[in-house]
Amino acid sequence: MTRLLREEKVFKDPVHKYIYVQDETIWNLINTKEFQRLRRIRQLGTSFMTFHGAEHSRFSHSLGVYEVARRIISQFERNGYADWPSEERLLCLCAALLHDIGHGPFSHSVERVFGTHHEEWTCRLVLGDTEVNRVLREADPDLPRKVSDVICKSYDKEIVVSLISSQLDADRMDYLLRDAYFTGVHYGTFDLERILRVIRPHQGHMVVKESGMHAIEDYLMSRYQMYWQVYFHPVTRSSEIVLRKIFERAKRLYGDRYPFQFLMGPLVGLLENDIGIDDYLALDESYVQMTIMQWSKERDPILSDLCERFLHRRLFKYVALDVIDEAWERELKESFAAVGIDPDYYLEIDFLTDLPYDVYRPGDEEESLPIWLLNERDELVEISRRSDIIRSISGIHMGKHHVYFPAEPIEEKAGLLSPGVRRMLGVTGESNE
Amino acid sequence: MTRLLREEKVFKDPVHKYIYVQDETIWNLINTKEFQRLRRIRQLGTSFMTFHGAEHSRFSHSLGVYEVARRIISQFERNGYADWPSEERLLCLCAALLHDIGHGPFSHSVERVFGTHHEEWTCRLVLGDTEVNRVLREADPDLPRKVSDVICKSYDKEIVVSLISSQLDADRMDYLLRDAYFTGVHYGTFDLERILRVIRPHQGHMVVKESGMHAIEDYLMSRYQMYWQVYFHPVTRSSEIVLRKIFERAKRLYGDRYPFQFLMGPLVGLLENDIGIDDYLALDESYVQMTIMQWSKERDPILSDLCERFLHRRLFKYVALDVIDEAWERELKESFAAVGIDPDYYLEIDFLTDLPYDVYRPGDEEESLPIWLLNERDELVEISRRSDIIRSISGIHMGKHHVYFPAEPIEEKAGLLSPGVRRMLGVTGESNE
């Protein structure tokens, strides 16, 4: 079914040294315009405003996930594990490569405002009238459907799904290493070769041999560090909030028939909640970035101010609070409104539990497939039952609440605020980094 | 003159681990909108199409140059070298930070077509009505002029200029390490701490103590490797050529009053050869990228085809030739024209000597300041007189000529071409990576 290339192709990759492509289907998928488009979408959204190295794209991550999956499978094949369904190799590789193909620009913020879902779009692109779909069908008419099933986790072989999305999948293994590399946060790394040596297929599951428990602890600690040091960084949150406020303001203005000086095709689709494949594909980060540049000159003062903030990195300040109750929240909003600062766009109270937090937590409803240890008596044990460390990070509490707001107008109007609000916001201080 | 920050600030940097900011002026410069704009301009232009990791911006490079300069100066101060003019510290740091601020998007291609010069723009931004200018003036009214002089190499203290632009300057030290890191081409690295230990100020020059000669050899070999493996990579050249052809076509169409469906402010300035500071600042890579996306739908078949090629990475194929003479070149052009393929946009013969090649070559007219060894008798010797290796890479010949052209239309029309042209282009083969 799968044809091999005449000669192996390689991509130089800073994380995995080389990425090896042997299958014609994989090579052709990489060369589709839908896949090439991922070069124009950053892997970490607005994180580059906090960690200036984090400018890498979903293109390089997608190649990385493919490569990790390829290495896992190649290790399974080399060891001749009986429980590995070797006929699923190409499917796994395609799903690994394509799992993020539906991502749009700055997904977190866009999805929250406009209600799009990148998983859905991934399936639309795999199943729809696209170059990706044509390449998959050439290899096997059923391949688009299967790839879509794996990515949506409805494929009937758990081990195939595990490789692409579980607590210990190729996706996470690549993004932790890659994000650590590009941010420069090297404590986010773990030993990939060591992990490869301890995982194996077992009766339909992906399992870890018991002696590999410490390797998994190390991997989960890397995730934990990356979450707290990088993914939840308050400056990154601040930039996401400003971006979200921009979209919220634009949506409101559009609803109010505000006469935008700049507004082009794909974005109208998003605002109308009716967007086709071609427009979605045109909607990359250059598009969003340039729109924000144009909107920084719109007459609406809120929209243009928010856009300027995003462009020139004049983000919201934050203060951390141990607790905040509804009364306080109400008082804050009213104070802001009272001094003429619209709390809908200039105030945000952020609870980290709102986030897509995936530090390993078995028992959660939304949980991914857990990590199984295979002990010496060939029994499966969920890993947090054996590891105190993993148990301790599974139930970990979520840190503090953060209040985000723009430093300058609030500082200027500090005299008009109640002493309690001033104290809470620390408004006599300087703005932070 | 310079005020220190209450508390040192740091940026996490993958190349230098941390970038340390102690001066208020530096901190304020980083926060100007002109400097933040460098986040939207890639350090290596279109190289990301060859090395997918090379997505880093001039923002991170500029911070890196600043940091290298800071470390050099701090080592000079720690060792108490008498020949170091310590009053020039802040000037050096500002010039290091700002030396690339005038870069536009995809500079190599844009500058060749539209005749802009990034050094000129750097000076305009430093001296003009900008935030950067205001921050510099706050520290010292003469600072803008001095910074501009250092960057234009007209400042009267050679050692200050050397730090920012010479064969062994902070700029190159950062970009070699940074480009190696982000491309993943680790043979481009050298030992920065070792270089810092062997350089020192001496009677107005930057010199290397003789025992450090092997360290410099290692550094120059890294440059050599980076030039041949990364900067001159034929796939990168191909993407630059396609981009240049896009601009050339647009310029021609604009001259012919072609009715563009999409054409916005800043680009008009460029096409009119009359662009102001505000428009120049708006001209970032998002802007160019999005314009290309829009132009891929223009009716002009050449413009839309070239834009599609750039967007989806369907670049020109290349063949390497030992020599090519004018007769051959003419025949190629005529053959292309004869089969209906416009050689102005679909054929390029590339000589690497056309490039801004800066492998160390004392004696060249355009040469930068050379590297001086200080021997045990306190005499200065130009380094290539002592090192066979450096002499051998200084006079190195330039490799091959490459012919670039689009694979598909040429393959289709192969039958119509003369056997000589077919053989030269190898047109019966497959397209390469």
Added chain:
Amino acid sequence: MTRLLREEKVFKDPVHKYIYVQDETIWNLINTKEFQRLRRIRQLGTSFMTFHGAEHSRFSHSLGVYEVARRIISQFERNGYADWPSEERLLCLCAALLHDIGHGPFSHSVERVFGTHHEEWTCRLVLGDTEVNRVLREADPDLPRKVSDVICKSYDKEIVVSLISSQLDADRMDYLLRDAYFTGVHYGTFDLERILRVIRPHQGHMVVKESGMHAIEDYLMSRYQMYWQVYFHPVTRSSEIVLRKIFERAKRLYGDRYPFQFLMGPLVGLLENDIGIDDYLALDESYVQMTIMQWSKERDPILSDLCERFLHRRLFKYVALDVIDEAWERELKESFAAVGIDPDYYLEIDFLTDLPYDVYRPGDEEESLPIWLLNERDELVEISRRSDIIRSISGIHMGKHHVYFPAEPIEEKAGLLSPGVRRMLGVTGESNE
């Protein structure tokens, strides 16, 4: 008090890149014969039999501890922390450099059999008639006593002691990084520069600013990984046990007036429990290694067999057991004796809690100084009260019991053992690595 060298000296170091020496006293201490002797004593004893890279000496570790201390102090000085007693700089550096100078060959095994203590010997060497003592006295007549006090933790300034021995001291920071580097176990690394940025002196204590908590978690997790992957590795334990049995046998034979064919000076002192400084200094690992080589030809079959095992790495096999009670232990010993295998020399039951386990455990009687967090209200909080992860590794249980015994003679005599003993030892299997 301290004189600076005319020119800074450096040592190339694989872990810290360079080790910088600025003080004449430090330079002279390094050149004493007592310090040079540390080149002949491995940092990790017999671990090189498990991790072949772990051949590094206490000499390089001692330089490393000095360098970490130097960097900590230099960061304190650069930041001008008021609570740092700057007059203690040289004392700290000397104590850091010399803290391990009393270590003998294969300390763990030797100390258990012969009752020596390396801390005691460190003080004897610092205070006695040695080159080290002379160099210290030259700088300050009180320096030997002070250095000895710091190393014995009786010096009256806690912050000075903290730097050299606490849960977060220069000693541990170096050995974790160094042992990780030389074994190749890179998951044992942590970000030293990040730690340096978050520690500071505060009212006589060394503290960590609260925002640095995750950095400490990362450091303690590295320790945890190193303990379980390297320091407690059962193959290393096996080699230590064989070595200890050699010494125990020799001690018994010496007590029984066995006529050794090879027995030289320093070792007699050890066996007589009366050893002077000169003999102690002669007792390096070459001495022990060569003695074992000679003893492998002694007539006593137990001594020669154990020495052959050590020399040619024919170590004891091990089996892990969840629990083992006294009855079982007795049965094992009797079974061994019954088949003619002396359980005193060929059987060892190892509980990891017997070990000098220093994973961070506040509350233990033997605990080192704990790690204090300094919160935003300037209060000190013991770190495990704030970090679930640290709490979870502080109380961690100790793993399994291991039974060590020689595979071959036991396998040969398997038929003579009871089925219970056979099953417990798994003696029908192959020997493990």
Added chain:
Amino acid sequence: MTRLLREEKVFKDPVHKYIYVQDETIWNLINTKEFQRLRRIRQLGTSFMTFHGAEHSRFSHSLGVYEVARRIISQFERNGYADWPSEERLLCLCAALLHDIGHGPFSHSVERVFGTHHEEWTCRLVLGDTEVNRVLREADPDLPRKVSDVICKSYDKEIVVSLISSQLDADRMDYLLRDAYFTGVHYGTFDLERILRVIRPHQGHMVVKESGMHAIEDYLMSRYQMYWQVYFHPVTRSSEIVLRKIFERAKRLYGDRYPFQFLMGPLVGLLENDIGIDDYLALDESYVQMTIMQWSKERDPILSDLCERFLHRRLFKYVALDVIDEAWERELKESFAAVGIDPDYYLEIDFLTDLPYDVYRPGDEEESLPIWLLNERDELVEISRRSDIIRSISGIHMGKHHVYFPAEPIEEKAGLLSPGVRRMLGVTGESNE
């Protein structure tokens, strides 16, 4: 012929991450006492006195050479190169593993004084009555002879010999990387994976495809840097000279029937020029080190002084001279003798061309197999014909002469020396590092 292990074994290796063993023969060879003995012989002799990290043994290097060979072969097999004689796999692996097994302690110095040759001893151990020989014969009765032929370069298939000893062999690839890692001299590294990608078997030769030329340049530059920075370091030379003088003195004393207080078996064999396999195997670095420790107390003042110097690293000082002629050399010797310092033991003039210098030099009589480029027309070209850089380092001149002598006695007697000698030796200065 070769049996596979039930389960792959691995060694953690800092240079190659993991070393993989799949063949029973390889596993058994590693466990022989002759191979385990390599743990007691350092890879870089006395270099640890210059680079304190260079304490690694020939054991780890030998495993590394095996691993590099295994990766090369595995790449050949994966690509299915027709010109690779796949039946030679086990032979290559055994030869790679065993190629250094005959090395004694501090080979360079010992061999020069006592006339032993490690290659000869390797063959004696492979062919003689040893455990290694038995393991090889078990796999194939002809294997010992074949392994010995490969190591002596008399095996009739050039490609097999190339893998083990040529200008681009597994031996050099490992030692350059390993010595760079352990010394910390990271500019000695090159990209092994890149080299693996460009070499291949071709008509009985090992060749490099033309596009890989820059990779080879990078590798040869690493060698060049390692030679000048590490292997030829004057402090290392000084320690080798002191060691050689010790052996020369002992040999003279033995010839003169001096009554040694300490002199044991294996060394007598060496002094008598008649040593058997068992004694040779006993002659490890512990043995030599301990002998030197004992000899530091001998009554002969020259022997004891030299031994003290070696033990406590009080090496000879050196001065570099551009040229030195015979007249000068004679005057130096006579001056030394005149002030009572025996020039036979306290003076050495070192020309680096005396050394086993193997920077790539085609045309030399002693040259190893050259490196062949395979061009696009399938022709072989010797690489220095294509690369200016390689040509330039092939003919490189050898640096300076160094005069070595002990600083103290010469300084003391400076007044008795002629002004010319004083000036030449710079004897009023301080001793260097």
